[in-house]
Every structure is written in structure tokens, then in C-alpha cells.
Amino acid sequence: MRRSVVVMLATAALGTVLVAGAQKQKAKSSSDYGLAGIPGGKTRVVDLSYAINDKLPAWPGDARTFEAKVNATPEKDGYFTRSFWMLEHYGTHMDAPAHFPGGKETLDQLPVQHLFGPAVVIDVREEAARDADYRLTAVRVEKWEALHGRVPSGAIVVLRTGWSARWPDQSSYRNMDAQGVMHFPGYSVPAARLLMSRGAVGLGIDTLSIDYGPSKEFEVHRVDLPAGLYNLENLAHTDQLPEAGAFLIAAPIKLEGGSGGAVRVFAILPQPR
């Protein structure tokens, strides 16, 4: 009897704590991304990664991209397993700083804090529709800031060019001319430098490369990777993101010594107020 009273009191006290906790959480909802609302569907998550198979648009020259082999089947072995081989830079992937000279961290060495950050989505679909060789300018970044405030420190930038509408058609995605030069939009060095000065930790894009198609020197890679940033390339479904307010999780395969690798990117959308 006495024990059940204690339990009742404890339960009541816990209830008070939970109610207080809920009220506290409500009060800070504008800065809260509502992770707890994900399982029940209250908070929306967008998957920004493409599924991996052997038919994805690949960087020219990479004849072999992905291979999967069945090793065991339920019929023969009682369970199902495969082995696979793939390029580090294929499909939706992350470039580690070590991908270019001067860059230090390999994929497994990136600070985990950098894999989480507010999304800065810069929409250049109009510009890219007019000019396939469009490069994001610093002025365009400043225009984003005039609308949404300063790019926050720790931001993961997503350049939305509209190129994902061409996925998975390799020919139109690469958009190669008769001379074998590709044409798709990217970042410019001044824009990358401005974003870096704001404290961005990653530069993402919905094309094959953060450097525009005709680039031979990979100028932007040579600027941001040595500074410790990473790149996200071939991002999917960026059309579902608001220009500001989403929160990104970029979780790469933890490949020891990797120059890059497959990455699962999730965007957690802001909750309606």
C-alpha cells in the first residue's frame, strides 16, 4: 500500500516535470528543429540522396562506377548478402578536404559537428536556365543575405540550379558539347570565399561538381577543401527545401583514408509556427 502511494507520488511528480518540459520546449519552438516530431510525421524530413545503382550519371572517364554481386541468397544459403564496389565520387557524395592538394582531413576525420548545420539554399534556377555555364556570384550571396539575414556560421550551403530535373539522364546532366566540354552551373571563387568568410562548413550542389562544367582547374575545390570545408555533389530533391530555415544532416560513409564517398543527406524542415 505504502509503496503504491510512493509510486503515485513519483508518477505525479514526473508528470509535472514532463508538463514543465513540454512548456519549456514550446517556448523555444522557433529555434527548435523538432527532431522529436520526426517519427510521428509532425516534422518533415527530405532525403537529399539518390539511391545507388550502376546507371547513375558519372564523371567522364570513369568506365567502371558501381558493381554489386550477390553472395548469398535465401534459397541457397538461408539469408541474403551482397558485396559491392564503387567509386568514391559517384552518385550523391561528399568530397573530403583531402580530395585536393592542401586539404587535410580524409572522410573519416571530418569533425562530426560539421556534419550538422543550418541549410542556406541559394536558388539560381532562373540564371542557370538562361546560361548553363552560370557561376554563383558574391552579389547573389549578398542578395540571399538581404532577404534572409547573414549566412550563419556553421552553415551548409546548397546551390539549387535545377539540374536535378535532368537526373538520371547522363547525356543532358553532363550536357557535353562537340568538343567534349561539359556545361552545367557551379560556384565562383569569390562566392565561395564570401561563404567561407561567413563560416560555412560545406558547399553543396545538384550537379556533378561545385565547379562549373567547363572548369579545368577546379578552382573552387582548390579554395574550399584546403580550408577544411567539404563538398556535397549530385544532391537530390533540393526543390523541396525553403531558402532558409531547414537544418541539414550530412552523414558520409566512414571510409578510413577516403578522399570522398557516398553520403546520406537529410534536410529537416522548419515546423510551421
Ligand SMILES: [Zn+2]
Ligand atoms: Zn566529388
